[in-house]
Amino acid sequence: MKKNLLTVLVLSSGLLLSACDNGGDGGGGSSSTSNADVNNIANPVVGTPTAYSLTDFSAAAAESVVMTYKMKGISGNEVQATALVFTPRTAAPTSGWPIVVWAHGTTGVADQCAPSRNVMNDYVKGMISKFLAEGYVVVAPDYEGLGEPTGTELHPFLNLKSEGYSITDAVVATHNWLGNKVSKKWVTVGHSQGGQAALGAAQYAARANLDYKGTVAVAPASQLSLILNAGQASVANSTPDKQIPVYASLDTFTALIAAGLRNQNPTLAYNQVFKTPTDQIAKNAESVCYDVLGNQFAVKMGQYAAVNGSLKDYPRTTDTFMSLPVVKSFLEKDSQPLQIQVKTPIVIYQGGADTTVPQVATDALLGTAKALGTQVNYITSPTWDHGSAYALNIDNIVFDVNEMMAK
Secondary structure (H helix, E strand, C coil), X not given: XXXXXXXXXXXXXXXXXXXXXXCCCCCCXXXXXXXXXXXXXXXXXXXXXXXXXXXXXXCCEEEXXXXXXXXXXXXXXXXXXXXXXXXXXXXCCCCCEEEEEEECCCCCCCHHHCHHHCCCXXXXXXXXXHHXXXXXXXXXXXXXXXXXXXXXXXXXXXXXXXXXXXXXXXXHHHHHHHHHHXXXXXXXXXXXXXXXXXXXXXXXXXXXXXXXXXXXXXXXXXXXXXXXXXXXXXXXXXXXXXXXXXXXXXXHHHHHHHHHHCCCCCCCCHHHHECCCHHHHHHHHHCCCHHHHHHHHXXXXXXXXXXXXXXXXXXXXXXXXHHCHHHHHHHHHHCCCCCCCCCCCEEEEEECCCCCCCHHHHHHHHHHHHHCCCCCEEEEECCCCCCHHHHCCHHHHHHHHHHHHHC
């Protein structure tokens, strides 16, 4: 199942690629701490949830809906967001159904890229169906800025706090909507960007003021500078056919990062991050989804290589973009999970053959977490790549969730 980076990028529409400040709390149980920013948004569900039918869940779910809810956005102000909510076909127990949150991978930053507006891939559908069969409500947030009703906010791509609040506030809204049909117990599961978001949920779980039981993260994004630099170096002396998939993937993520940063930094220009004329492709991050954007980068590189015989001097990213203050802060802080101690259970799956989130990045993440006293059950295999680390472990992930919920 090993694939090059561009193939993984195209495959993972529900699979892929963090951000922290010290205002969060790793506990997340029913009691909050003094530094916890507890959600007290009144009437968090906006209108009545509408039916979701792009993917057929009728065999597994009694109801599949898109819920619009209020959350605290990256600006600190209240914004609206959307989430898929699936309820089991079985009757709710006396204590209510526990909640499993699915944190999706990279799709893009534009509204059309929201998972609730698209067909779900078979692996994710299969996992959600298994959770429903186990008697869990499944909540799948689009994340802040994706599919939001105003159409004016870009998704703050890989911003850990934004993702964490997207999750916590979706859980609060689901409780408001379903009432005593759901219990206070909840767990987060995610892959790549979603793995990072799930770790963000663990860090900010106290905001929900419920009974947070733990996180399962698969190939979670972290150490973004390391990933970008290692990706460059891995194919530096290769032929264009090897370089193009890697470079297109890296440039896609960089463009999405730039687009997400423009949410709060509208003066950040794409020509500060990309050389001309590639900056014109990067601008498309605001309007197309990641797979289309990746292909646009790849096509231009292919045309250049066909004429020049190599990618030497091809105008990709600027030499100084990582040192731009807003980018530097994002890479070192705002996208980096587990910078404070988290006390709730964490399971991380990571493949040694992963070229999108290489194991060296997750090893570094684990080292930082351990130094802060965070305990992680770290499960690896040298043969798993970015996709198979998730796809081959779905049953194990369901088992992990059952174990967490039982405690």
